[in-house]
Amino acid sequence: xxxxxxxxxxxxxxxxxxxxxxxxxxxxxxxxxxxxxxxxxxxxxxxxxxxxxxxxxxxxxxxxxxxxxxxxxxxxxxxxxxxxxxxxxxxxxxxxxxxxxxxxxxxxxxxxxxxxxxxxxxxxxxxxxxxxxxxxxxxxxxxxxxxxxxxxxxxxxxxxxxxxxxxxxxxxxxxxxxxxxxxxxxxxxxxxxxxxxxxxxxxxxxxxxxxxxxxxxxxxxxxxxxxxxxxxxxxxxxxxxxxxxxxxxxxxxxxxxxxxxxxxxxxxxxxxxxxxxxxxxxxxxxxxxxxxxxxxxxxxxxxxxxxxxxxxxxxxxxxxxxxxxxxxxxxxxxxxxxxxxxxxxxxxxxxxxxxxxxxxxxxxxxxxxxxxxxxxxxxxxxxxxxxxxxx
Amino acid sequence: xxxxxxxxxxxxxxxxxxxxxxxxxxxxxxxxxxxxxxxxxxxxxxxxxxxxxxxxxxxxxxxxxxxxxxxxxxxxxxxxxxxxxxxxxxxxxxxxxxxxxxxxxxxxxxxxxxxxxxxxxxxxxxxxxxxxxxxxxxxxxxxxxxxxxxxxxxxxxxxxxxxxxxxxxxxxxxxxxxxxxxxxxxxxxxxxxxxxxxxxxxxxxxxxxxxxxxxxxxxxxxxxxxxxxxxxxxxxxxxxxxxxxxxxxx
Numbered sequence: 001x002x003x004x005x006x007x008x009x010x011x012x013x014x015x016x017x018x019x020x021x022x023x024x025x026x027x028x029x030x031x032x033x034x035x036x037x038x039x040x041x042x043x044x045x046x047x048x049x050x051x052x053x054x055x056x057x058x059x060x061x062x063x064x065x066x067x068x069x070x071x072x073x074x075x076x077x078x079x080x081x082x083x084x085x086x087x088x089x090x091x092x093x094x095x096x097x098x099x100x101x102x103x104x105x106x107x108x109x110x111x112x113x114x115x116x117x118x119x120x121x122x123x124x125x126x127x128x129x130x131x132x133x134x135x136x137x138x139x140x141x142x143x144x145x146x147x148x149x150x151x152x153x154x155x156x157x158x159x160x161x162x163x164x165x166x167x168x169x170x171x172x173x174x175x176x177x178x179x180x181x182x183x184x185x186x187x188x189x190x191x192x193x194x195x196x197x198x199x200x201x202x203x204x205x206x207x208x209x210x211x212x213x214x215x216x217x218x219x220x221x222x223x224x225x226x227x228x229x230x231x232x233x234x235x236x237x238x239x240x241x242x243x244x245x246x247x248x249x250x251x252x253x254x255x256x257x258x259x260x261x262x263x264x265x266x267x268x269x270x271x272x273x274x275x276x277x278x279x280x281x282x283x284x285x286x287x288x289x290x291x292x293x294x295x296x297x298x299x300x301x302x303x304x305x306x307x308x309x310x311x312x313x314x315x316x317x318x319x320x321x322x323x324x325x326x327x328x329x330x331x332x333x334x335x336x337x338x339x340x341x342x343x344x345x346x347x348x349x350x351x352x353x354x355x356x357x358x359x360x361x362x363x364x365x366x367x368x369x370x371x372x373x374x375x376x377x378x379x380x381x382x383x384x385x386x387x388x389x390x391x
Numbered sequence: 392x393x394x395x396x397x398x399x400x401x402x403x404x405x406x407x408x409x410x411x412x413x414x415x416x417x418x419x420x421x422x423x424x425x426x427x428x429x430x431x432x433x434x435x436x437x438x439x440x441x442x443x444x445x446x447x448x449x450x451x452x453x454x455x456x457x458x459x460x461x462x463x464x465x466x467x468x469x470x471x472x473x474x475x476x477x478x479x480x481x482x483x484x485x486x487x488x489x490x491x492x493x494x495x496x497x498x499x500x501x502x503x504x505x506x507x508x509x510x511x512x513x514x515x516x517x518x519x520x521x522x523x524x525x526x527x528x529x530x531x532x533x534x535x536x537x538x539x540x541x542x543x544x545x546x547x548x549x550x551x552x553x554x555x556x557x558x559x560x561x562x563x564x565x566x567x568x569x570x571x572x573x574x575x576x577x578x579x580x581x582x583x584x585x586x587x588x589x590x591x592x593x594x595x596x597x598x599x600x601x602x603x604x605x606x607x608x609x610x611x612x613x614x615x616x617x618x619x620x621x622x623x624x625x626x627x628x629x630x631x632x633x634x635x636x637x638x639x640x641x
Contacts, residue, residue, distance in 0.1 A: 012583055014461065015468060019578045026577075053580030066580035 049119020
């Protein structure tokens with residue numbers, strides 16, 4: 001099914017959609033059902049995406065990326081999610097959570113050291129913020145980094161690290177002391193795969209996004225050189241703020257995954273509703289089904305507009321945190337509604353694995369949780385409103 | 392060697408085709424357009440020759456509506472050096488007229504090798520390449536499945552009934568690509584960004600002309616519904632009889 005392009009889109013936006021769609025149809029779609037069943041991380045697909053330049057879309061060419069904008073990246077994530085949510089999540093975690101903070105907040109030396117490898121796809125990136133008792137609330141962070149000679153000694157546990165064992169670099173936060181006023185001072189670090197003391201838990205078995213590799217990380221007396229403090233010494237204590245800025249961008253990606261899943265659900269529901277007959281007519285012409293399809297299409301369109309708007313704001317250097325939260329909140333809930341409707345339209349078929357909409361429904365649920373739950377998004381939006389109205 | 396690859400903008404293979412109100416053309420509403428799959432194979436073969444150092448330039452050439460710049464940009468993103476679009480001003484144009492326009496342009500470009508897909512998947516005529524070869528008075532090999540460049544000559548393989556035929560053809564010449572010649576690549580993102588800066592020339596196509604005219608298009612007849620003959624082993628004799636006598640499959 002054709003996705004409506006917007007008249008204001010640039011030619012490269014249409015071209016990246018076509019390029020990713022061709023790749024997704026040829027290489028990803030035939031394997032999505034099996035990858036969900038086996039929970040296998042498709043390392044070979046990451047290799048192919050790297051060759052095509054998908055792993056560094058919004059990173060400048062001189063740092064090994066494709067030098068495109070956030071909107072182009074969002075379109076790529078959306079088109080992948082249309083056929084496989086897990087792969088889209090892997091790409092999103094790699095790009096906007098794992099690579100972007102090094103690019104945006106790293107020192108020049110750190111950028112040169114890590115970004116070209118990641119943007120060209122020679123390595124996969126990951127990000128670790130969540131802990132057993134901390135997520136969007138930074139003050140719950142228990143992981144500590146203590147100055148140790150020239151470097152740092154890190155101890156702690158991180159939960160739900162996407163791309164886990166496959167990541168060549170992981171960006172994470174740790175408490176580095178007490179800030180003035182008594183709050184925890186939180187800083188961001190980069191750890192490379194193979195660092196002694198970095199240990200992985202078992203692969204999580206999940207409701208959805210099953211072929212994405214999600215791990216617990218244990219830092220056990222892990223020593224990091226001084227150069228791994230993200231942003232250098234002057235950035236000490238700015239870790240959580242950086243992570244929040246990273247998450248603002250990450251929320252746009254989760255919105256894009258949701259749009260892709262919702263579009264994928266619509267792609268399957270509409271043709272089925274035209275083929276399947278009941279009472280002598282296509283079920284798509286029956287009131288109940290046609291209303292569901294219309295609502296799905298409206299959800300997809302509205303979610304897409306909100307996600308693209310947030311991306312364009314980011315590209316133009318405008319504030320976008322509130323819009324990213326709103327887009328993520330709306331798109332993820334729209335994704336749940338649309339995938340639920342697709343199962344309903346397909347009836348018994350929709351409940352079975354081969355028809356794929358049940359997978360999309362399971363995948364869509366993650367989008368209401370990852371990178372800030374819907375509850376956190378509402379909090380962010382409401383706080384922003386209260387600032388705007390000056391109270 | 393300079394190569395010109397002729398591509399055609401055709402409805403995507405999965406598009407559900409509807410006939411327009413005039414009864415003679417395809418209704419463009421809701422149709423996604425792509426480079427014809429055999430032309431994509433031809434382009435890939437040309438790019439491979441260039442990458443192997445056997446060709447210095449690959450130009451893509453298209454006769455089509457203004458919107459076909461999209462397909463030409465995709466070809467540039469895949470790796471072609473430049474593109475020419477002969478903008479179709481409307482009116483019916485038969486295969487000879489298309490071949491005439493493309494041949495004249497290819498000659499103007501100084502192309503030594505003119506590559507086509509063996510057929511365009513929309514009109515299914517498979518006649519433009521041969522007409523173009525005739526107009527240019529150049530040798531032509533069709534259904535090429537393997538291609539090697541020698542000194543001023545090309546070695547081509549083509550599938551024939553029960554085997555493979557190996558042919559040698561001097562340059563300049565015309566070839567048509569069959570499945571198996573090459574596996575088209577996906578456009579890389581670097582390719583997409585590079586394509587923005589590559590030259591794409593648009594010029595009006597010669598006036599349309601048609602000795603052969605389309606009378607009407609009609610969709611294939613609907614398939615009759617399936618029949619249930621019975622269940623289990625008892626139904627087998629009747630099934631075999633129908634497969635033999637009616638469907639003539641046995």
